[in-house]
Amino acid sequence: MEKSIVDYFISLVQIDSESKQEKDIALKLEKDLTALGAEVKFDQANEKTAGNIGNLYAYLPGKVDMEPILFCSHLDTVKPGIGVKPQILEDRITSDGTTILGSDDKSGIAQIICAIRDIKESNIIHAPIEILFTISEEIGLVGSKNLDYSLIKSKFGFALDSRDVGSLTIGAPSENDLKILVHGKEAHAGVEPEKGLNAIMIAARAIRELPLGRIDEETTCNIGKIAGGKATNIIPNYVEIEAEVRSHSEEKLQKVTQQICSIFKETASKYQVENFEDKIIYAKAEISIKKGYQSFRLKEDDEIINLVYGVNKNLDLSCSTTIGGGGSDANNFNQHGIKMAIVGTGMTNVHTVDEFILISDLEKGAQWVKEIIKIYSQM
Secondary structure, X not given: OOXXXXXXXXXXXXXXXXXXXXXXXXXXXXXXXXXXXXXXXXXXXXXXXXXXXXXXXXXXXXXXXXXXXXXXXXXXXXXXXXXXXXXXXXXXXXXXXXXXXXXXXXXXXXXXXHHHHHHHHOOOOOOXXXXXEEOOHHHOOHHHHOOOHHHOOOOEEEEEEEEEEOOEXXXXXXXXXXXXXXXXXXXXXXXXXXXXXXXXXXXHHHHHXXXXXXXXXXXXXXXXXXXXXXXXXXXXXXXXXXXXXXXXXXXXXXXXXXXXXXHHHHHHHOOEXXXXXXXXXXXXXXXXXXXXXXXXXXXXXXXXXXXHHHHHHHOOOOXXXXXXOOOOHHHHHHHOOOEEEEEEOOOEOOOOOOOEEEHHHHHHHHXXXXXXXXXXXXX
Protein backbone atom coordinates (compact mmCIF):
# COMPACT_ATOMS: atom_id res chain seq x y z
CA MET A 1 0.00 0.00 0.00
CA GLU A 2 1.43 3.37 -1.04
CA LYS A 3 2.71 5.43 1.89
CA SER A 4 1.41 8.94 1.14
CA ILE A 5 -2.22 9.71 0.45
CA VAL A 6 -1.20 11.42 -2.79
CA ASP A 7 0.51 8.27 -4.06
CA TYR A 8 -2.36 6.12 -2.85
CA PHE A 9 -4.97 8.30 -4.54
CA ILE A 10 -2.98 8.32 -7.78
CA SER A 11 -2.82 4.52 -7.70
CA LEU A 12 -6.61 4.33 -7.30
CA VAL A 13 -7.53 6.65 -10.15
CA GLN A 14 -5.37 4.62 -12.53
CA ILE A 15 -7.61 1.59 -11.93
CA ASP A 16 -10.49 1.63 -14.44
CA SER A 17 -13.82 1.42 -12.62
CA GLU A 18 -16.67 2.84 -14.64
CA SER A 19 -20.09 1.76 -13.41
CA LYS A 20 -20.63 -2.03 -13.43
CA GLN A 21 -16.86 -2.57 -13.87
CA GLU A 22 -15.59 -2.07 -10.31
CA LYS A 23 -14.03 -5.49 -9.67
CA ASP A 24 -10.37 -4.51 -10.08
CA ILE A 25 -10.48 -1.61 -7.63
CA ALA A 26 -12.64 -3.58 -5.21
CA LEU A 27 -10.11 -6.42 -5.06
CA LYS A 28 -7.28 -3.96 -4.39
CA LEU A 29 -9.25 -2.38 -1.57
CA GLU A 30 -10.09 -5.80 -0.16
CA LYS A 31 -6.35 -6.51 0.07
CA ASP A 32 -5.55 -3.12 1.62
CA LEU A 33 -8.35 -3.30 4.20
CA THR A 34 -7.44 -6.87 5.14
CA ALA A 35 -3.88 -5.69 5.76
CA LEU A 36 -5.30 -3.10 8.17
CA GLY A 37 -7.03 -5.83 10.16
CA ALA A 38 -10.49 -5.55 8.67
CA GLU A 39 -12.94 -8.34 7.98
CA VAL A 40 -14.03 -7.86 4.36
CA LYS A 41 -17.12 -9.21 2.61
CA PHE A 42 -18.88 -8.67 -0.70
CA ASP A 43 -22.65 -8.87 -1.08
CA GLN A 44 -24.47 -10.10 -4.17
CA ALA A 45 -25.87 -6.76 -5.35
CA ASN A 46 -24.17 -7.21 -8.72
CA GLU A 47 -26.56 -10.05 -9.52
CA LYS A 48 -29.29 -7.41 -9.72
CA THR A 49 -27.20 -4.61 -11.25
CA ALA A 50 -25.42 -6.65 -13.97
CA GLY A 51 -22.07 -5.55 -12.54
CA ASN A 52 -18.94 -7.65 -12.11
CA ILE A 53 -18.72 -7.48 -8.29
CA GLY A 54 -20.92 -6.61 -5.32
CA ASN A 55 -20.74 -3.89 -2.68
CA LEU A 56 -17.65 -4.08 -0.45
CA TYR A 57 -18.30 -4.20 3.30
CA ALA A 58 -15.48 -4.02 5.87
CA TYR A 59 -15.53 -4.19 9.67
CA LEU A 60 -12.68 -3.13 11.95
CA PRO A 61 -13.14 -4.09 15.59
CA GLY A 62 -12.35 -1.44 18.19
CA LYS A 63 -11.19 -1.45 21.79
CA VAL A 64 -13.92 0.95 22.88
CA ASP A 65 -17.26 -0.64 23.77
CA MET A 66 -19.42 1.47 21.45
CA GLU A 67 -21.60 1.04 18.42
CA PRO A 68 -19.56 1.26 15.19
CA ILE A 69 -19.32 4.38 13.06
CA LEU A 70 -19.87 4.01 9.31
CA PHE A 71 -18.02 5.59 6.38
CA CYS A 72 -19.21 5.24 2.79
CA SER A 73 -17.85 6.07 -0.67
CA HIS A 74 -18.66 4.65 -4.08
CA LEU A 75 -16.32 2.61 -6.26
CA ASP A 76 -17.55 3.61 -9.70
CA THR A 77 -16.79 6.63 -11.86
CA VAL A 78 -18.63 8.30 -14.71
CA LYS A 79 -17.46 8.22 -18.31
CA PRO A 80 -14.94 8.91 -19.78
CA GLY A 81 -13.05 7.09 -17.04
CA ILE A 82 -10.93 4.51 -18.87
CA GLY A 83 -7.16 5.03 -18.94
CA VAL A 84 -6.97 7.94 -16.51
CA LYS A 85 -3.52 9.55 -16.56
CA PRO A 86 -3.20 11.63 -13.37
CA GLN A 87 -0.88 14.62 -13.24
CA ILE A 88 0.42 16.72 -10.37
CA LEU A 89 0.30 20.35 -11.42
CA GLU A 90 1.68 22.58 -8.69
CA ASP A 91 -0.93 22.40 -5.88
CA ARG A 92 -3.39 19.97 -7.46
CA ILE A 93 -3.98 16.63 -9.14
CA THR A 94 -5.70 16.51 -12.53
CA SER A 95 -6.15 14.11 -15.42
CA ASP A 96 -4.43 14.74 -18.75
CA GLY A 97 -7.64 16.34 -20.02
CA THR A 98 -8.91 13.38 -22.04
CA THR A 99 -10.77 11.71 -19.16
CA ILE A 100 -12.29 12.56 -15.82
CA LEU A 101 -9.91 12.30 -12.86
CA GLY A 102 -12.05 10.08 -10.64
CA SER A 103 -11.80 12.07 -7.41
CA ASP A 104 -15.54 11.41 -7.39
CA ASP A 105 -15.33 9.24 -5.40
CA LYS A 106 -11.80 7.86 -5.11
CA SER A 107 -10.77 10.85 -3.02
CA GLY A 108 -13.27 9.66 -0.40
CA ILE A 109 -11.95 6.11 -0.60
CA ALA A 110 -8.35 7.28 -0.18
CA GLN A 111 -9.23 9.53 2.74
CA ILE A 112 -11.09 6.78 4.59
CA ILE A 113 -8.38 4.16 4.18
CA CYS A 114 -5.45 6.50 4.87
CA ALA A 115 -7.15 7.86 7.98
CA ILE A 116 -7.67 4.36 9.32
CA ARG A 117 -4.08 3.44 8.50
CA ASP A 118 -2.84 6.50 10.44
CA ILE A 119 -4.99 5.55 13.41
CA LYS A 120 -3.65 2.01 13.37
CA GLU A 121 -0.02 3.13 13.04
CA SER A 122 -0.45 5.65 15.88
CA ASN A 123 -2.03 2.99 18.13
CA ILE A 124 -5.02 5.24 18.79
CA ILE A 125 -7.75 3.48 20.71
CA HIS A 126 -10.92 3.67 18.64
CA ALA A 127 -14.50 2.47 18.41
CA PRO A 128 -15.48 -0.19 15.88
CA ILE A 129 -15.50 1.10 12.30
CA GLU A 130 -17.63 -0.01 9.37
CA ILE A 131 -16.79 0.80 5.76
CA LEU A 132 -19.09 0.48 2.78
CA PHE A 133 -17.76 0.97 -0.74
CA THR A 134 -20.74 0.78 -3.08
CA ILE A 135 -21.01 -0.13 -6.73
CA SER A 136 -22.82 1.71 -9.52
CA GLU A 137 -23.73 4.83 -7.58
CA GLU A 138 -23.33 7.01 -10.65
CA ILE A 139 -26.06 5.24 -12.63
CA GLY A 140 -28.89 5.60 -10.14
CA LEU A 141 -27.53 4.58 -6.71
CA VAL A 142 -28.26 0.99 -7.69
CA GLY A 143 -25.51 -0.50 -5.54
CA SER A 144 -26.92 0.92 -2.32
CA LYS A 145 -30.48 0.19 -3.51
CA ASN A 146 -29.58 -3.49 -3.64
CA LEU A 147 -27.25 -3.53 -0.63
CA ASP A 148 -27.53 -6.29 1.95
CA TYR A 149 -28.40 -3.97 4.85
CA SER A 150 -28.27 -6.86 7.34
CA LEU A 151 -24.47 -6.42 7.24
CA ILE A 152 -24.66 -2.91 8.74
CA LYS A 153 -24.45 -2.52 12.53
CA SER A 154 -24.01 1.27 12.67
CA LYS A 155 -26.83 3.66 13.48
CA PHE A 156 -25.17 6.58 11.69
CA GLY A 157 -22.35 7.45 9.34
CA PHE A 158 -20.93 9.69 6.66
CA ALA A 159 -20.93 9.50 2.87
CA LEU A 160 -17.79 11.18 1.53
CA ASP A 161 -19.21 12.40 -1.75
CA SER A 162 -19.33 16.19 -2.13
CA ARG A 163 -16.99 19.10 -2.67
CA ASP A 164 -15.69 21.16 0.27
CA VAL A 165 -13.82 19.37 3.06
CA GLY A 166 -15.84 19.71 6.26
CA SER A 167 -19.03 20.63 4.41
CA LEU A 168 -22.13 18.92 5.71
CA THR A 169 -25.18 18.15 3.59
CA ILE A 170 -28.09 17.10 5.81
CA GLY A 171 -30.87 16.80 3.25
CA ALA A 172 -31.46 15.73 -0.32
CA PRO A 173 -34.51 15.54 -2.61
CA SER A 174 -36.63 12.71 -3.92
CA GLU A 175 -36.44 11.96 -7.63
CA ASN A 176 -38.81 10.51 -10.20
CA ASP A 177 -37.46 9.14 -13.49
CA LEU A 178 -39.78 9.35 -16.50
CA LYS A 179 -39.58 7.49 -19.80
CA ILE A 180 -41.90 8.94 -22.42
CA LEU A 181 -42.60 7.29 -25.77
CA VAL A 182 -44.47 9.46 -28.27
CA HIS A 183 -46.09 7.45 -31.07
CA GLY A 184 -46.82 9.02 -34.45
CA LYS A 185 -47.23 7.49 -37.90
CA GLU A 186 -44.51 7.01 -40.49
CA ALA A 187 -44.84 8.11 -44.11
CA HIS A 188 -42.57 9.13 -46.96
CA ALA A 189 -41.27 12.58 -46.07
CA GLY A 190 -41.04 13.77 -49.69
CA VAL A 191 -43.93 11.99 -51.44
CA GLU A 192 -46.77 12.06 -48.89
CA PRO A 193 -45.76 13.77 -45.62
CA GLU A 194 -49.40 14.70 -44.98
CA LYS A 195 -50.12 11.01 -44.34
CA GLY A 196 -47.69 10.90 -41.42
CA LEU A 197 -47.68 12.05 -37.82
CA ASN A 198 -44.25 13.41 -36.93
CA ALA A 199 -43.52 12.12 -33.42
CA ILE A 200 -40.48 14.37 -33.04
CA MET A 201 -42.52 17.47 -33.83
CA ILE A 202 -45.25 16.40 -31.40
CA ALA A 203 -42.68 15.75 -28.68
CA ALA A 204 -41.04 19.13 -29.33
CA ARG A 205 -44.34 20.94 -28.95
CA ALA A 206 -44.98 19.15 -25.67
CA ILE A 207 -41.49 19.91 -24.38
CA ARG A 208 -42.04 23.59 -25.14
CA GLU A 209 -44.86 23.61 -22.57
CA LEU A 210 -42.98 21.81 -19.79
CA PRO A 211 -41.79 23.41 -16.54
CA LEU A 212 -38.04 22.89 -16.95
CA GLY A 213 -35.02 23.94 -14.90
CA ARG A 214 -35.47 25.30 -11.38
CA ILE A 215 -39.17 25.50 -10.70
CA ASP A 216 -38.86 26.75 -7.12
CA GLU A 217 -36.44 26.50 -4.19
CA GLU A 218 -37.37 22.84 -3.65
CA THR A 219 -38.04 21.51 -7.14
CA THR A 220 -36.24 20.99 -10.47
CA CYS A 221 -37.10 19.28 -13.74
CA ASN A 222 -34.96 18.24 -16.70
CA ILE A 223 -35.23 16.56 -20.08
CA GLY A 224 -31.98 14.63 -20.41
CA LYS A 225 -32.23 12.33 -23.44
CA ILE A 226 -34.16 12.26 -26.71
CA ALA A 227 -33.93 9.58 -29.40
CA GLY A 228 -36.09 8.68 -32.38
CA GLY A 229 -36.53 8.51 -36.10
CA LYS A 230 -34.89 6.35 -38.75
CA ALA A 231 -33.95 8.58 -41.69
CA THR A 232 -34.52 12.09 -43.03
CA ASN A 233 -36.86 10.79 -45.74
CA ILE A 234 -39.18 9.07 -43.26
CA ILE A 235 -41.72 10.84 -41.05
CA PRO A 236 -40.68 9.53 -37.60
CA ASN A 237 -43.31 7.37 -35.93
CA TYR A 238 -41.74 7.41 -32.48
CA VAL A 239 -39.51 9.39 -30.19
CA GLU A 240 -38.27 8.31 -26.76
CA ILE A 241 -37.58 10.87 -24.05
CA GLU A 242 -35.98 10.47 -20.64
CA ALA A 243 -36.66 13.07 -17.98
CA GLU A 244 -36.44 13.58 -14.24
CA VAL A 245 -38.18 15.57 -11.53
CA ARG A 246 -36.57 16.28 -8.14
CA SER A 247 -38.09 17.89 -5.09
CA HIS A 248 -37.75 18.08 -1.33
CA SER A 249 -41.56 18.11 -1.25
CA GLU A 250 -43.36 14.89 -2.13
CA GLU A 251 -46.45 16.89 -3.01
CA LYS A 252 -44.55 19.07 -5.49
CA LEU A 253 -42.73 16.03 -6.88
CA GLN A 254 -46.00 14.34 -7.74
CA LYS A 255 -47.62 17.55 -9.00
CA VAL A 256 -44.84 18.30 -11.51
CA THR A 257 -44.63 14.64 -12.56
CA GLN A 258 -48.34 14.55 -13.30
CA GLN A 259 -48.11 17.90 -15.08
CA ILE A 260 -45.50 16.46 -17.45
CA CYS A 261 -47.68 13.40 -18.11
CA SER A 262 -50.73 15.55 -18.82
CA ILE A 263 -48.86 17.86 -21.21
CA PHE A 264 -47.51 14.99 -23.30
CA LYS A 265 -50.82 13.13 -23.45
CA GLU A 266 -52.86 16.23 -24.22
CA THR A 267 -50.42 17.40 -26.88
CA ALA A 268 -50.35 14.01 -28.60
CA SER A 269 -54.14 13.77 -28.58
CA LYS A 270 -54.38 16.86 -30.81
CA TYR A 271 -52.79 15.10 -33.79
CA GLN A 272 -54.52 12.62 -36.07
CA VAL A 273 -54.44 11.39 -39.66
CA GLU A 274 -56.47 9.03 -41.86
CA ASN A 275 -54.88 5.83 -43.12
CA PHE A 276 -55.55 4.16 -46.48
CA GLU A 277 -58.70 2.50 -45.08
CA ASP A 278 -60.09 5.88 -44.00
CA LYS A 279 -59.53 5.00 -40.36
CA ILE A 280 -58.37 7.70 -37.98
CA ILE A 281 -54.89 7.21 -36.52
CA TYR A 282 -54.15 9.23 -33.39
CA ALA A 283 -50.78 10.14 -31.94
CA LYS A 284 -50.31 9.03 -28.35
CA ALA A 285 -47.87 9.25 -25.47
CA GLU A 286 -46.95 6.30 -23.24
CA ILE A 287 -45.28 7.23 -19.96
CA SER A 288 -43.60 5.12 -17.28
CA ILE A 289 -42.54 6.56 -13.92
CA LYS A 290 -39.93 5.07 -11.59
CA LYS A 291 -38.89 6.38 -8.20
CA GLY A 292 -35.18 7.10 -8.35
CA TYR A 293 -34.64 7.72 -4.65
CA GLN A 294 -36.36 9.03 -1.54
CA SER A 295 -35.62 12.38 0.10
CA PHE A 296 -34.14 12.73 3.58
CA ARG A 297 -33.61 15.53 6.08
CA LEU A 298 -31.54 15.30 9.28
CA LYS A 299 -32.26 17.56 12.22
CA GLU A 300 -29.88 20.46 12.86
CA ASP A 301 -29.37 19.37 16.48
CA ASP A 302 -28.87 15.68 15.72
CA GLU A 303 -25.96 13.91 17.41
CA ILE A 304 -24.27 13.32 14.05
CA ILE A 305 -24.37 17.05 13.29
CA ASN A 306 -22.98 18.03 16.69
CA LEU A 307 -20.13 15.55 16.20
CA VAL A 308 -19.15 17.22 12.92
CA TYR A 309 -19.37 20.71 14.43
CA GLY A 310 -16.93 19.67 17.15
CA VAL A 311 -14.49 18.16 14.66
CA ASN A 312 -14.70 21.13 12.28
CA LYS A 313 -13.99 23.49 15.15
CA ASN A 314 -10.91 21.46 16.08
CA LEU A 315 -9.66 21.61 12.49
CA ASP A 316 -10.61 25.26 11.95
CA LEU A 317 -13.15 24.40 9.26
CA SER A 318 -16.46 26.09 8.55
CA CYS A 319 -19.36 24.80 10.66
CA SER A 320 -22.50 25.06 8.54
CA THR A 321 -25.08 22.75 6.99
CA THR A 322 -26.65 22.76 3.55
CA ILE A 323 -29.59 21.09 1.84
CA GLY A 324 -28.45 19.45 -1.38
CA GLY A 325 -30.07 19.16 -4.78
CA GLY A 326 -28.59 15.82 -5.79
CA GLY A 327 -29.07 12.22 -4.80
CA SER A 328 -26.42 9.98 -3.28
CA ASP A 329 -26.08 6.71 -1.41
CA ALA A 330 -27.05 8.70 1.70
CA ASN A 331 -30.64 8.80 0.42
CA ASN A 332 -30.86 5.02 0.52
CA PHE A 333 -29.10 4.67 3.89
CA ASN A 334 -31.46 7.15 5.50
CA GLN A 335 -34.43 5.37 3.96
CA HIS A 336 -33.22 2.20 5.72
CA GLY A 337 -33.03 3.92 9.10
CA ILE A 338 -29.27 4.66 9.12
CA LYS A 339 -28.64 8.37 9.62
CA MET A 340 -26.09 9.44 7.06
CA ALA A 341 -24.84 12.93 6.25
CA ILE A 342 -22.88 13.82 3.12
CA VAL A 343 -19.46 15.40 3.60
CA GLY A 344 -16.91 16.87 1.22
CA THR A 345 -13.55 15.54 0.05
CA GLY A 346 -12.23 18.43 -2.06
CA MET A 347 -13.39 17.03 -5.42
CA THR A 348 -13.87 19.87 -7.91
CA ASN A 349 -15.38 20.11 -11.43
CA VAL A 350 -16.53 16.51 -11.16
CA HIS A 351 -18.08 14.71 -14.15
CA THR A 352 -15.90 16.76 -16.51
CA VAL A 353 -12.43 16.40 -18.01
CA ASP A 354 -11.50 19.55 -16.04
CA GLU A 355 -11.89 17.71 -12.72
CA PHE A 356 -9.19 18.25 -10.10
CA ILE A 357 -8.49 18.05 -6.39
CA LEU A 358 -6.11 20.20 -4.36
CA ILE A 359 -3.43 18.17 -2.61
CA SER A 360 -4.10 20.12 0.57
CA ASP A 361 -7.79 19.13 0.42
CA LEU A 362 -6.94 15.48 -0.18
CA GLU A 363 -4.75 15.51 2.94
CA LYS A 364 -7.23 17.59 4.95
CA GLY A 365 -10.03 15.14 4.16
CA ALA A 366 -8.06 12.24 5.62
CA GLN A 367 -7.34 14.33 8.70
CA TRP A 368 -11.08 15.02 9.01
CA VAL A 369 -11.96 11.31 8.93
CA LYS A 370 -9.24 10.57 11.48
CA GLU A 371 -10.52 13.31 13.80
CA ILE A 372 -14.13 12.09 13.49
CA ILE A 373 -13.06 8.61 14.57
CA LYS A 374 -10.99 9.97 17.46
CA ILE A 375 -13.70 12.30 18.81
CA TYR A 376 -16.48 9.74 18.40
CA SER A 377 -14.39 7.12 20.23
CA GLN A 378 -14.06 9.48 23.20
CA MET A 379 -17.79 10.18 23.55
